[in-house]
Amino acid sequence: MELRHAPWTGPWILCLLPVLAGGQPLSAGEAAYEEQMVTGVRGRAVELSCGPPARAPPAVVFWSFVAGGMGPPRAVAVGSGRDVVLAPGTGALGRVSLRNGTLELRELRAGARGRFLCQGLFPEHSRLRVGYGAVLLRVLVPVSKPFIRPTAAAAAEGTPVALTCAVREGTEPLSFSWQHRQPRGGPSVSPMGLGGSGEELSLVPANRSHAGWYICTARNEVNNRTSEPVYLDIVYGPDEPAISVEPFSPEQGSFSAGEREDVVLSCLAPSNPPSRYVWLHNGSQVHVGQTYVLAAITRSQAGTYTCLAENTHLQTRTQATIVLTVYYPPAGSPSCSALATGDMQDVALRCRWLGGFPPARLRWVGPEEEEEEEQGVMGSSFSMATSIQPGSATRNGSAFSCLASHPALLQGAACGTTLWIPAGGPSCAAAATKGDEFVMLRCQWEGGTPPITLRWWDGAGQALGDPAPSTTVVVLSTSSRLGGQDYICMATHPLQATGTECRLRLDIPELEVARSEVVVLEGSVVRLACRQGGTGTNLGASMAWYNPKEQEVTTGLAKYHLEQGEAWLNLTIHDAEWPGDSGIYRCTAANAVGTASLPVHLRVERYPAPPNVTISRLRYTRARTEVRLEWRTQGTGNLTGFVVQRRPTKRPPRQAAGPWETAAGDIEPHSRDRRLGGLDPAVVYAFRILAVNHRTAGHPSEVQTPAEPPFEAYPAVTGAAVVGMLVATAASLLAVHCIARHRDTLPWLHNLLFRT
Numbered sequence: 116m117e118l119r120h121a122p123w124t125g126p127w128i129l130c131l132l133p134v135l136a137g138g139q140p141l142s143a144g145e146a147a148y149e150e151q152m153v154t155g156v157r158g159r160a161v162e163l164s165c166g167p168p169a170r171a172p173p174a175v176v177f178w179s180f181v182a183g184g185m186g187p188p189r190a191v192a193v194g195s196g197r198d199v200v201l202a203p204g205t206g207a208l209g210r211v212s213l214r215n216g217t218l219e220l221r222e223l224r225a226g227a228r229g230r231f232l233c234q235g236l237f238p239e240h241s242r243l244r245v246g247y248g249a250v251l252l253r254v255l256v257p258v259s260k261p262f263i264r265p266t267a268a269a270a271a272e273g274t275p276v277a278l279t280c281a282v283r284e285g286t287e288p289l290s291f292s293w294q295h296r297q298p299r300g301g302p303s304v305s306p307m308g309l310g311g312s313g314e315e316l317s318l319v320p321a322n323r324s325h326a327g328w329y330i331c332t333a334r335n336e337v338n339n340r341t342s343e344p345v346y347l348d349i350v351y352g353p354d355e356p357a358i359s360v361e362p363f364s365p366e367q368g369s370f371s372a373g374e375r376e377d378v379v380l381s382c383l384a385p386s387n388p389p390s391r392y393v394w395l396h397n398g399s400q401v402h403v404g405q406t407y408v409l410a411a412i413t414r415s416q417a418g419t420y421t422c423l424a425e426n427t428h429l430q431t432r433t434q435a436t437i438v439l440t441v442y443y444p445p446a447g448s449p450s451c452s453a454l455a456t457g458d459m460q461d462v463a464l465r466c467r468w469l470g471g472f473p474p475a476r477l478r479w480v481g482p483e484e485e486e487e488e489e490q491g492v493m494g495s496s497f498s499m500a501t502s503i504q505p506g507s508a509t510r511n512g513s514a515f516s517c518l519a520s521h522p523a524l525l526q527g528a529a530c531g532t533t534l535w536i537p538a539g540g541p542s543c544a545a546a547a548t549k550g551d552e553f554v555m556l557r558c559q560w561e562g563g564t565p566p567i568t569l570r571w572w573d574g575a576g577q578a579l580g581d582p583a584p585s586t587t588v589v590v591l592s593t594s595s596r597l598g599g600q601d602y603i604c605m606a607t608h609p610l611q612a613t614g615t616e617c618r619l620r621l622d623i624p625e626l627e628v629a630r631s632e633v634v635v636l637e638g639s640v641v642r643l644a645c646r647q648g649g650t651g652t653n654l655g656a657s658m659a660w661y662n663p664k665e666q667e668v669t670t671g672l673a674k675y676h677l678e679q680g681e682a683w684l685n686l687t688i689h690d691a692e693w694p695g696d697s698g699i700y701r702c703t704a705a706n707a708v709g710t711a712s713l714p715v716h717l718r719v720e721r722y723p724a725p726p727n728v729t730i731s732r733l734r735y736t737r738a739r740t741e742v743r744l745e746w747r748t749q750g751t752g753n754l755t756g757f758v759v760q761r762r763p764t765k766r767p768p769r770q771a772a773g774p775w776e777t778a779a780g781d782i783e784p785h786s787r788d789r790r791l792g793g794l795d796p797a798v799v800y801a802f803r804i805l806a807v808n809h810r811t812a813g814h815p816s817e818v819q820t821p822a823e824p825p826f827e828a829y830p831a832v833t834g835a836a837v838v839g840m841l842v843a844t845a846a847s848l849l850a851v852h853c854i855a856r857h858r859d860t861l862p863w864l865h866n867l868l869f870r871t
Contacts, residue, residue: 150249156257156337160221163250165233172215173235174243180208181230188232192218228254258285261333263345271429272351275319280331280342289314289335296328296344323351323387352386353424356435359383366440373523374443378409384424384433395421414472417441442523445471445498449519451530453565455506459607462509462534462565464502466517474498475521475528482513504534506609511536534610537562541569541606543617547593547654547707554597554621554654554707556589558604567606574601597621598708623709624656625649626702632716637693638810643715645702646683654706658684663698663717693719725806725813726752734822739796742821745788746804753808754784759791764801764820778802 155161165176175195179188190202192213205211208227209220216235220227233248265278280291291314295304314333318325326349332341360370361379372378382405384390394402397418401407409416421436449468456463468475478495479502500517516531541560548555556579560567566584573579579589579602587604591597600621607614629644647656658679660668668675668686676687688696697719703712732745744759759782760775778791794800801820806813 148247148249150251152251152253154253154255155220155223155227156255157223157225158257159223160219161223161252163218163220163231163233163252165216165218165235165248166237166246170237171239172217173237173246176213176216176233176235178213178218179232179234180227181232182226183229191231223254225254225256227252255286255335255337256284257337258289258333258335258340259283260340261291261331261342263329263331263342265329265345265347268346269348269350270321272322272349273320275317276321276325276347277318278316278329278331278345278347280314280316280333282333282340285333285335286337287335289333291334292332294330294332295325296330298327298346318347321347321349323349323385325349326387348387350387350426350428352429353384353390353426353431353433354386355433356382356384356390356392356422356424358420358422358435358437360437360439369438369440371440371442371522372409372412374414374441375411378412378439380407380409380420380422380439381405382407382422382424382435384422386424386426388426388428390424391427393423393425395423412441414441414443441472442521443472444521444523444528445469445475448528449475449477449517449530451515451517451532453515453532453534455565455568455607455609456503459568459609460506462504462506462609464504464515464517464532466500466519466530467498468519468528469498471521471523473522475519477517477519480516480518482515507612509534509610511610532564534564535562536608536610537567540615541567541604541617543602543604543619545602545619545621545652545654551593551654551705551707554591554593556591556602556604556619557586558588558606558617559586560606560615561585563608565609567608569604569606572603572605574603593707598623619652621652621654621708622649624704624706624711626704626711626713628702628713628715630715631713632718634718634720635691636809637691637719637721639691639719641688641691641696641717643686643688643700643702643717644683645685645713645715646680647704654708656704656706658702658704660684660686661701661703663696663700665701688717691717691719693721722808722810723753724811725754725808726750727814728757728804728806728816730802730804730816730819733802733819735824737824739824740794741790741792742794742800742802743788743790744802744804746816747787748806752806752813754806755808756780756784757782757786758805758807758812759789759802760805760815761791761800761802764799775803 149166153161153163163178165173165178175193177193178191180191181188189204191205191208192199192201192211194200194213194216199213201211201213207224209223212219212221216233218231218233229252231250231252233246233250235246235248236243237246238244259282261280261282263278263280266276270276278293280293282289293305293316314331316329316331326347328344328346330342330344332339359381360372361381362372362376364371380394382392382394384392390405392403392405393400394404394407396416398421407420417440419436419438421434423432423434425432445468447468449466452465452467454463454465455461464479466477466479468477474497476495476497477500479500502515504515512533512535514531514533516529519528519530521527537560539560541558544557544559546555546557547553556571558569558571560569562585568582568584569587570582571579571587571589580587598621601618602621603616603618605614605616625648627646627648633641633643635641643660645658645660647658660675660677662668662675668677670677674689676689678685678687684702686700686702697717700715700717701712702715703710705711726748727750728746728748730744730746732743734743735741736743746757748754757779758777759779761778762773762775779789782789791802799820801818803815803818805815
């Protein structure tokens with residue numbers, strides 16, 4: 116379809132219709148007129164049809180427009196089949212197009228509101244029929260996004276406030292609705308009863324519940340739009356403060372807390388803007404803020420606390436005051452003790468827990484099976500509680516408790532004691548002070564409640580010192596009269612019908628030695644053992660050894676070595692010598708009441724002298740670099756080996772002989788010969804041999820020089836002679852045998868040899 120723009124006027128259409136009809140018959144008398152109402156929305160599309168939709172499209176159509184329904188028409192478009200011509204200025208109506216006789220207006224504009232006229236030729240039964248029509252077009256404008264205009268963004272509580280919802284455009288009639296949302300969020304609600312639901316919302320008078328976000332929605336028959344939320348702030352307060360205390364412990368006219376507790380003071384005074392809070396303690400400012408935390412509160416922080424709430428915008432103030440009492444228990448925990456009283460026949464149960472505010476209430480409770488009865492008998496008191504318990508009426512192992520209660524303690528406190536007698540009995544010991552000036556008698560029996568009472572008595576029944584619990588010590592001056600004396604420690608307890616005792620005797624030390632006489636050979640290691648014996652008290656006796664010269668043996672001497680234990684002392688003598696180490700050794704032990712001594716006789720004997728040795732053979736070998744030495748011993752003796760010595764024999768005149776050198780020193784005692792090498796053939800050596808035992812050497816043998824080796828030709832000559840003799844003898848025997856057999860042949864030889 117071709118669209119063209121051309122100048123066009125409405126009256127000309129009547130002249131052109133016969134031409135456009137193509138010579139077809141025209142039935143103008145049968146023309147029909149139709150009028151319809153069409154509504155369009157600005158910016159959208161609308162179609163205007165020429166005639167009923169069921170009718171065939173017109174062969175020729177002409178559209179014109181009367182703005183506002185008044186005034187002369189203006190051509191819009193004319194079309195015949197695919198040929199379409201648009202009149203100039205149609206852009207004021209929107210984007211105009213013509214198709215099959217229907218006028219389409221897209222992106223509709225407000226200027227298109229008015230009357231559109233349609234004139235067309237409609238083919239019908241081989242003829243053209245003229246049709247007329249009018250379309251009254253309403254153009255609706257959508258409502259624009261509304262906006263809210265409050266009379267004041269912030270208003271004081273009690274003053275009137277109005278909010279207006281305004282729109283810039285929109286086809287009337289318009290309607291409005293309002294939504295209110297709390298300042299901290301939440302669902303939007305319709306503000307019923309707030310002064311109407313039109314474009315203006317009246318809040319008369321405004322209160323704190325009116326604060327929050329306001330939204331308005333504008334509607335018409337086309338659409339609805341919602342405004343952006345607008346916040347309305349209502350300024351008020353502060354109200355009278357309300358003070359809360361955690362933990363909550365109300366007293367008459369005040370609050371209380373336990374010392375060392377964390378106390379949180381909170382103040383709430385509704386206000387907008389929020390209140391500024393100031394805390395006063397006894398009239399002095401201590402904190403700024405809504406919450407005041409007293410971490411681990413102390414007794415000095417008790418008193419009055421005032422909360423001042425201030426609205427800085429309205430310059431208004433309110434205040435509230437409370438009294439805080441701090442309870443604190445006594446320091447530590449209650450202490451329980453049990454003491455023997457009434458000449459050691461009764462037990463005094465004492466419970467103490469001093470201090471605190473108010474003082475702690477204490478009461479004693481007996482064993483579980485008697486608890487109800489004891490509570491009525493013992494009663495209660497403050498800070499201190501004492502109960503006397505008869506020892507004869509109390510079983511061993513009976514438990515008693517002291518219960519303490521205090522306002523600052525949630526569960527109270529308690530201490531307990533169990534009356535019992537320790538197992539076993541007292542143990543006695545005696546010890547001497549340094550220098551043995553005094554003797555201390557110590558008696559101990561720990562355990563028990565109340566503790567065991569101990570006291571010393573001498574053998575004559577006289578008390579020594581004062582009675583004491585668990586441990587008692589008596590100091591006696593050192594004297595020889597203490598030796599052999601008995602001392603008794605008596606132990607008593609209220610739950611025990613009869614006392615228990617232990618005894619000890621102060622004795623002079625008793626000594627024991629392993630052997631009273633020791634015999635060793637010289638060079639040996641001797642160990643002399645000495646220890647304390649007996650069953651008496653040694654009072655820490657000091658032990659010592661004395662040598663035959665009555666000198667005390669100390670650890671600084673290299674020859675002696677001491678080994679000491681709690682009740683023994685051993686002496687070791689290294690490399691015993693004859694006769695210097697022989698003699699009487701004494702072991703001594705001394706304590707505060709006397710001294711003991713035991714002798715040990717040590718006899719060091721010498722080894723027997725080794726036997727004498729003689730050289731039986733000493734000869735060079737053929738090369739003269741070695742000698743073969745043989746010897747023998749004379750007599751018996753203790754042998755540990757032999758030593759062979761050598762030295763050169765030739766020396767310059769008037770020069771002493773050289774020293775003897777050891778040629779062999781590791782010869783076993785059972786050996787009797789040795790081959791010695793390493794000799795210089797040009798030197799003539801002298802040799803001697805000695806027998807040795809563990810410590811001494813015997814007399815050296817005679818000095819000898821090695822003999823020359825035997826001549827090597829003698830055996831050959833002797834052998835040759837013997838062989839010759841044997842050959843001659845064999846020949847003679849053969850000759851004699853031949854003469855004997857041939858008597859007749861050699862008669863004279865036969866007679867010469869065999870006549871006899």
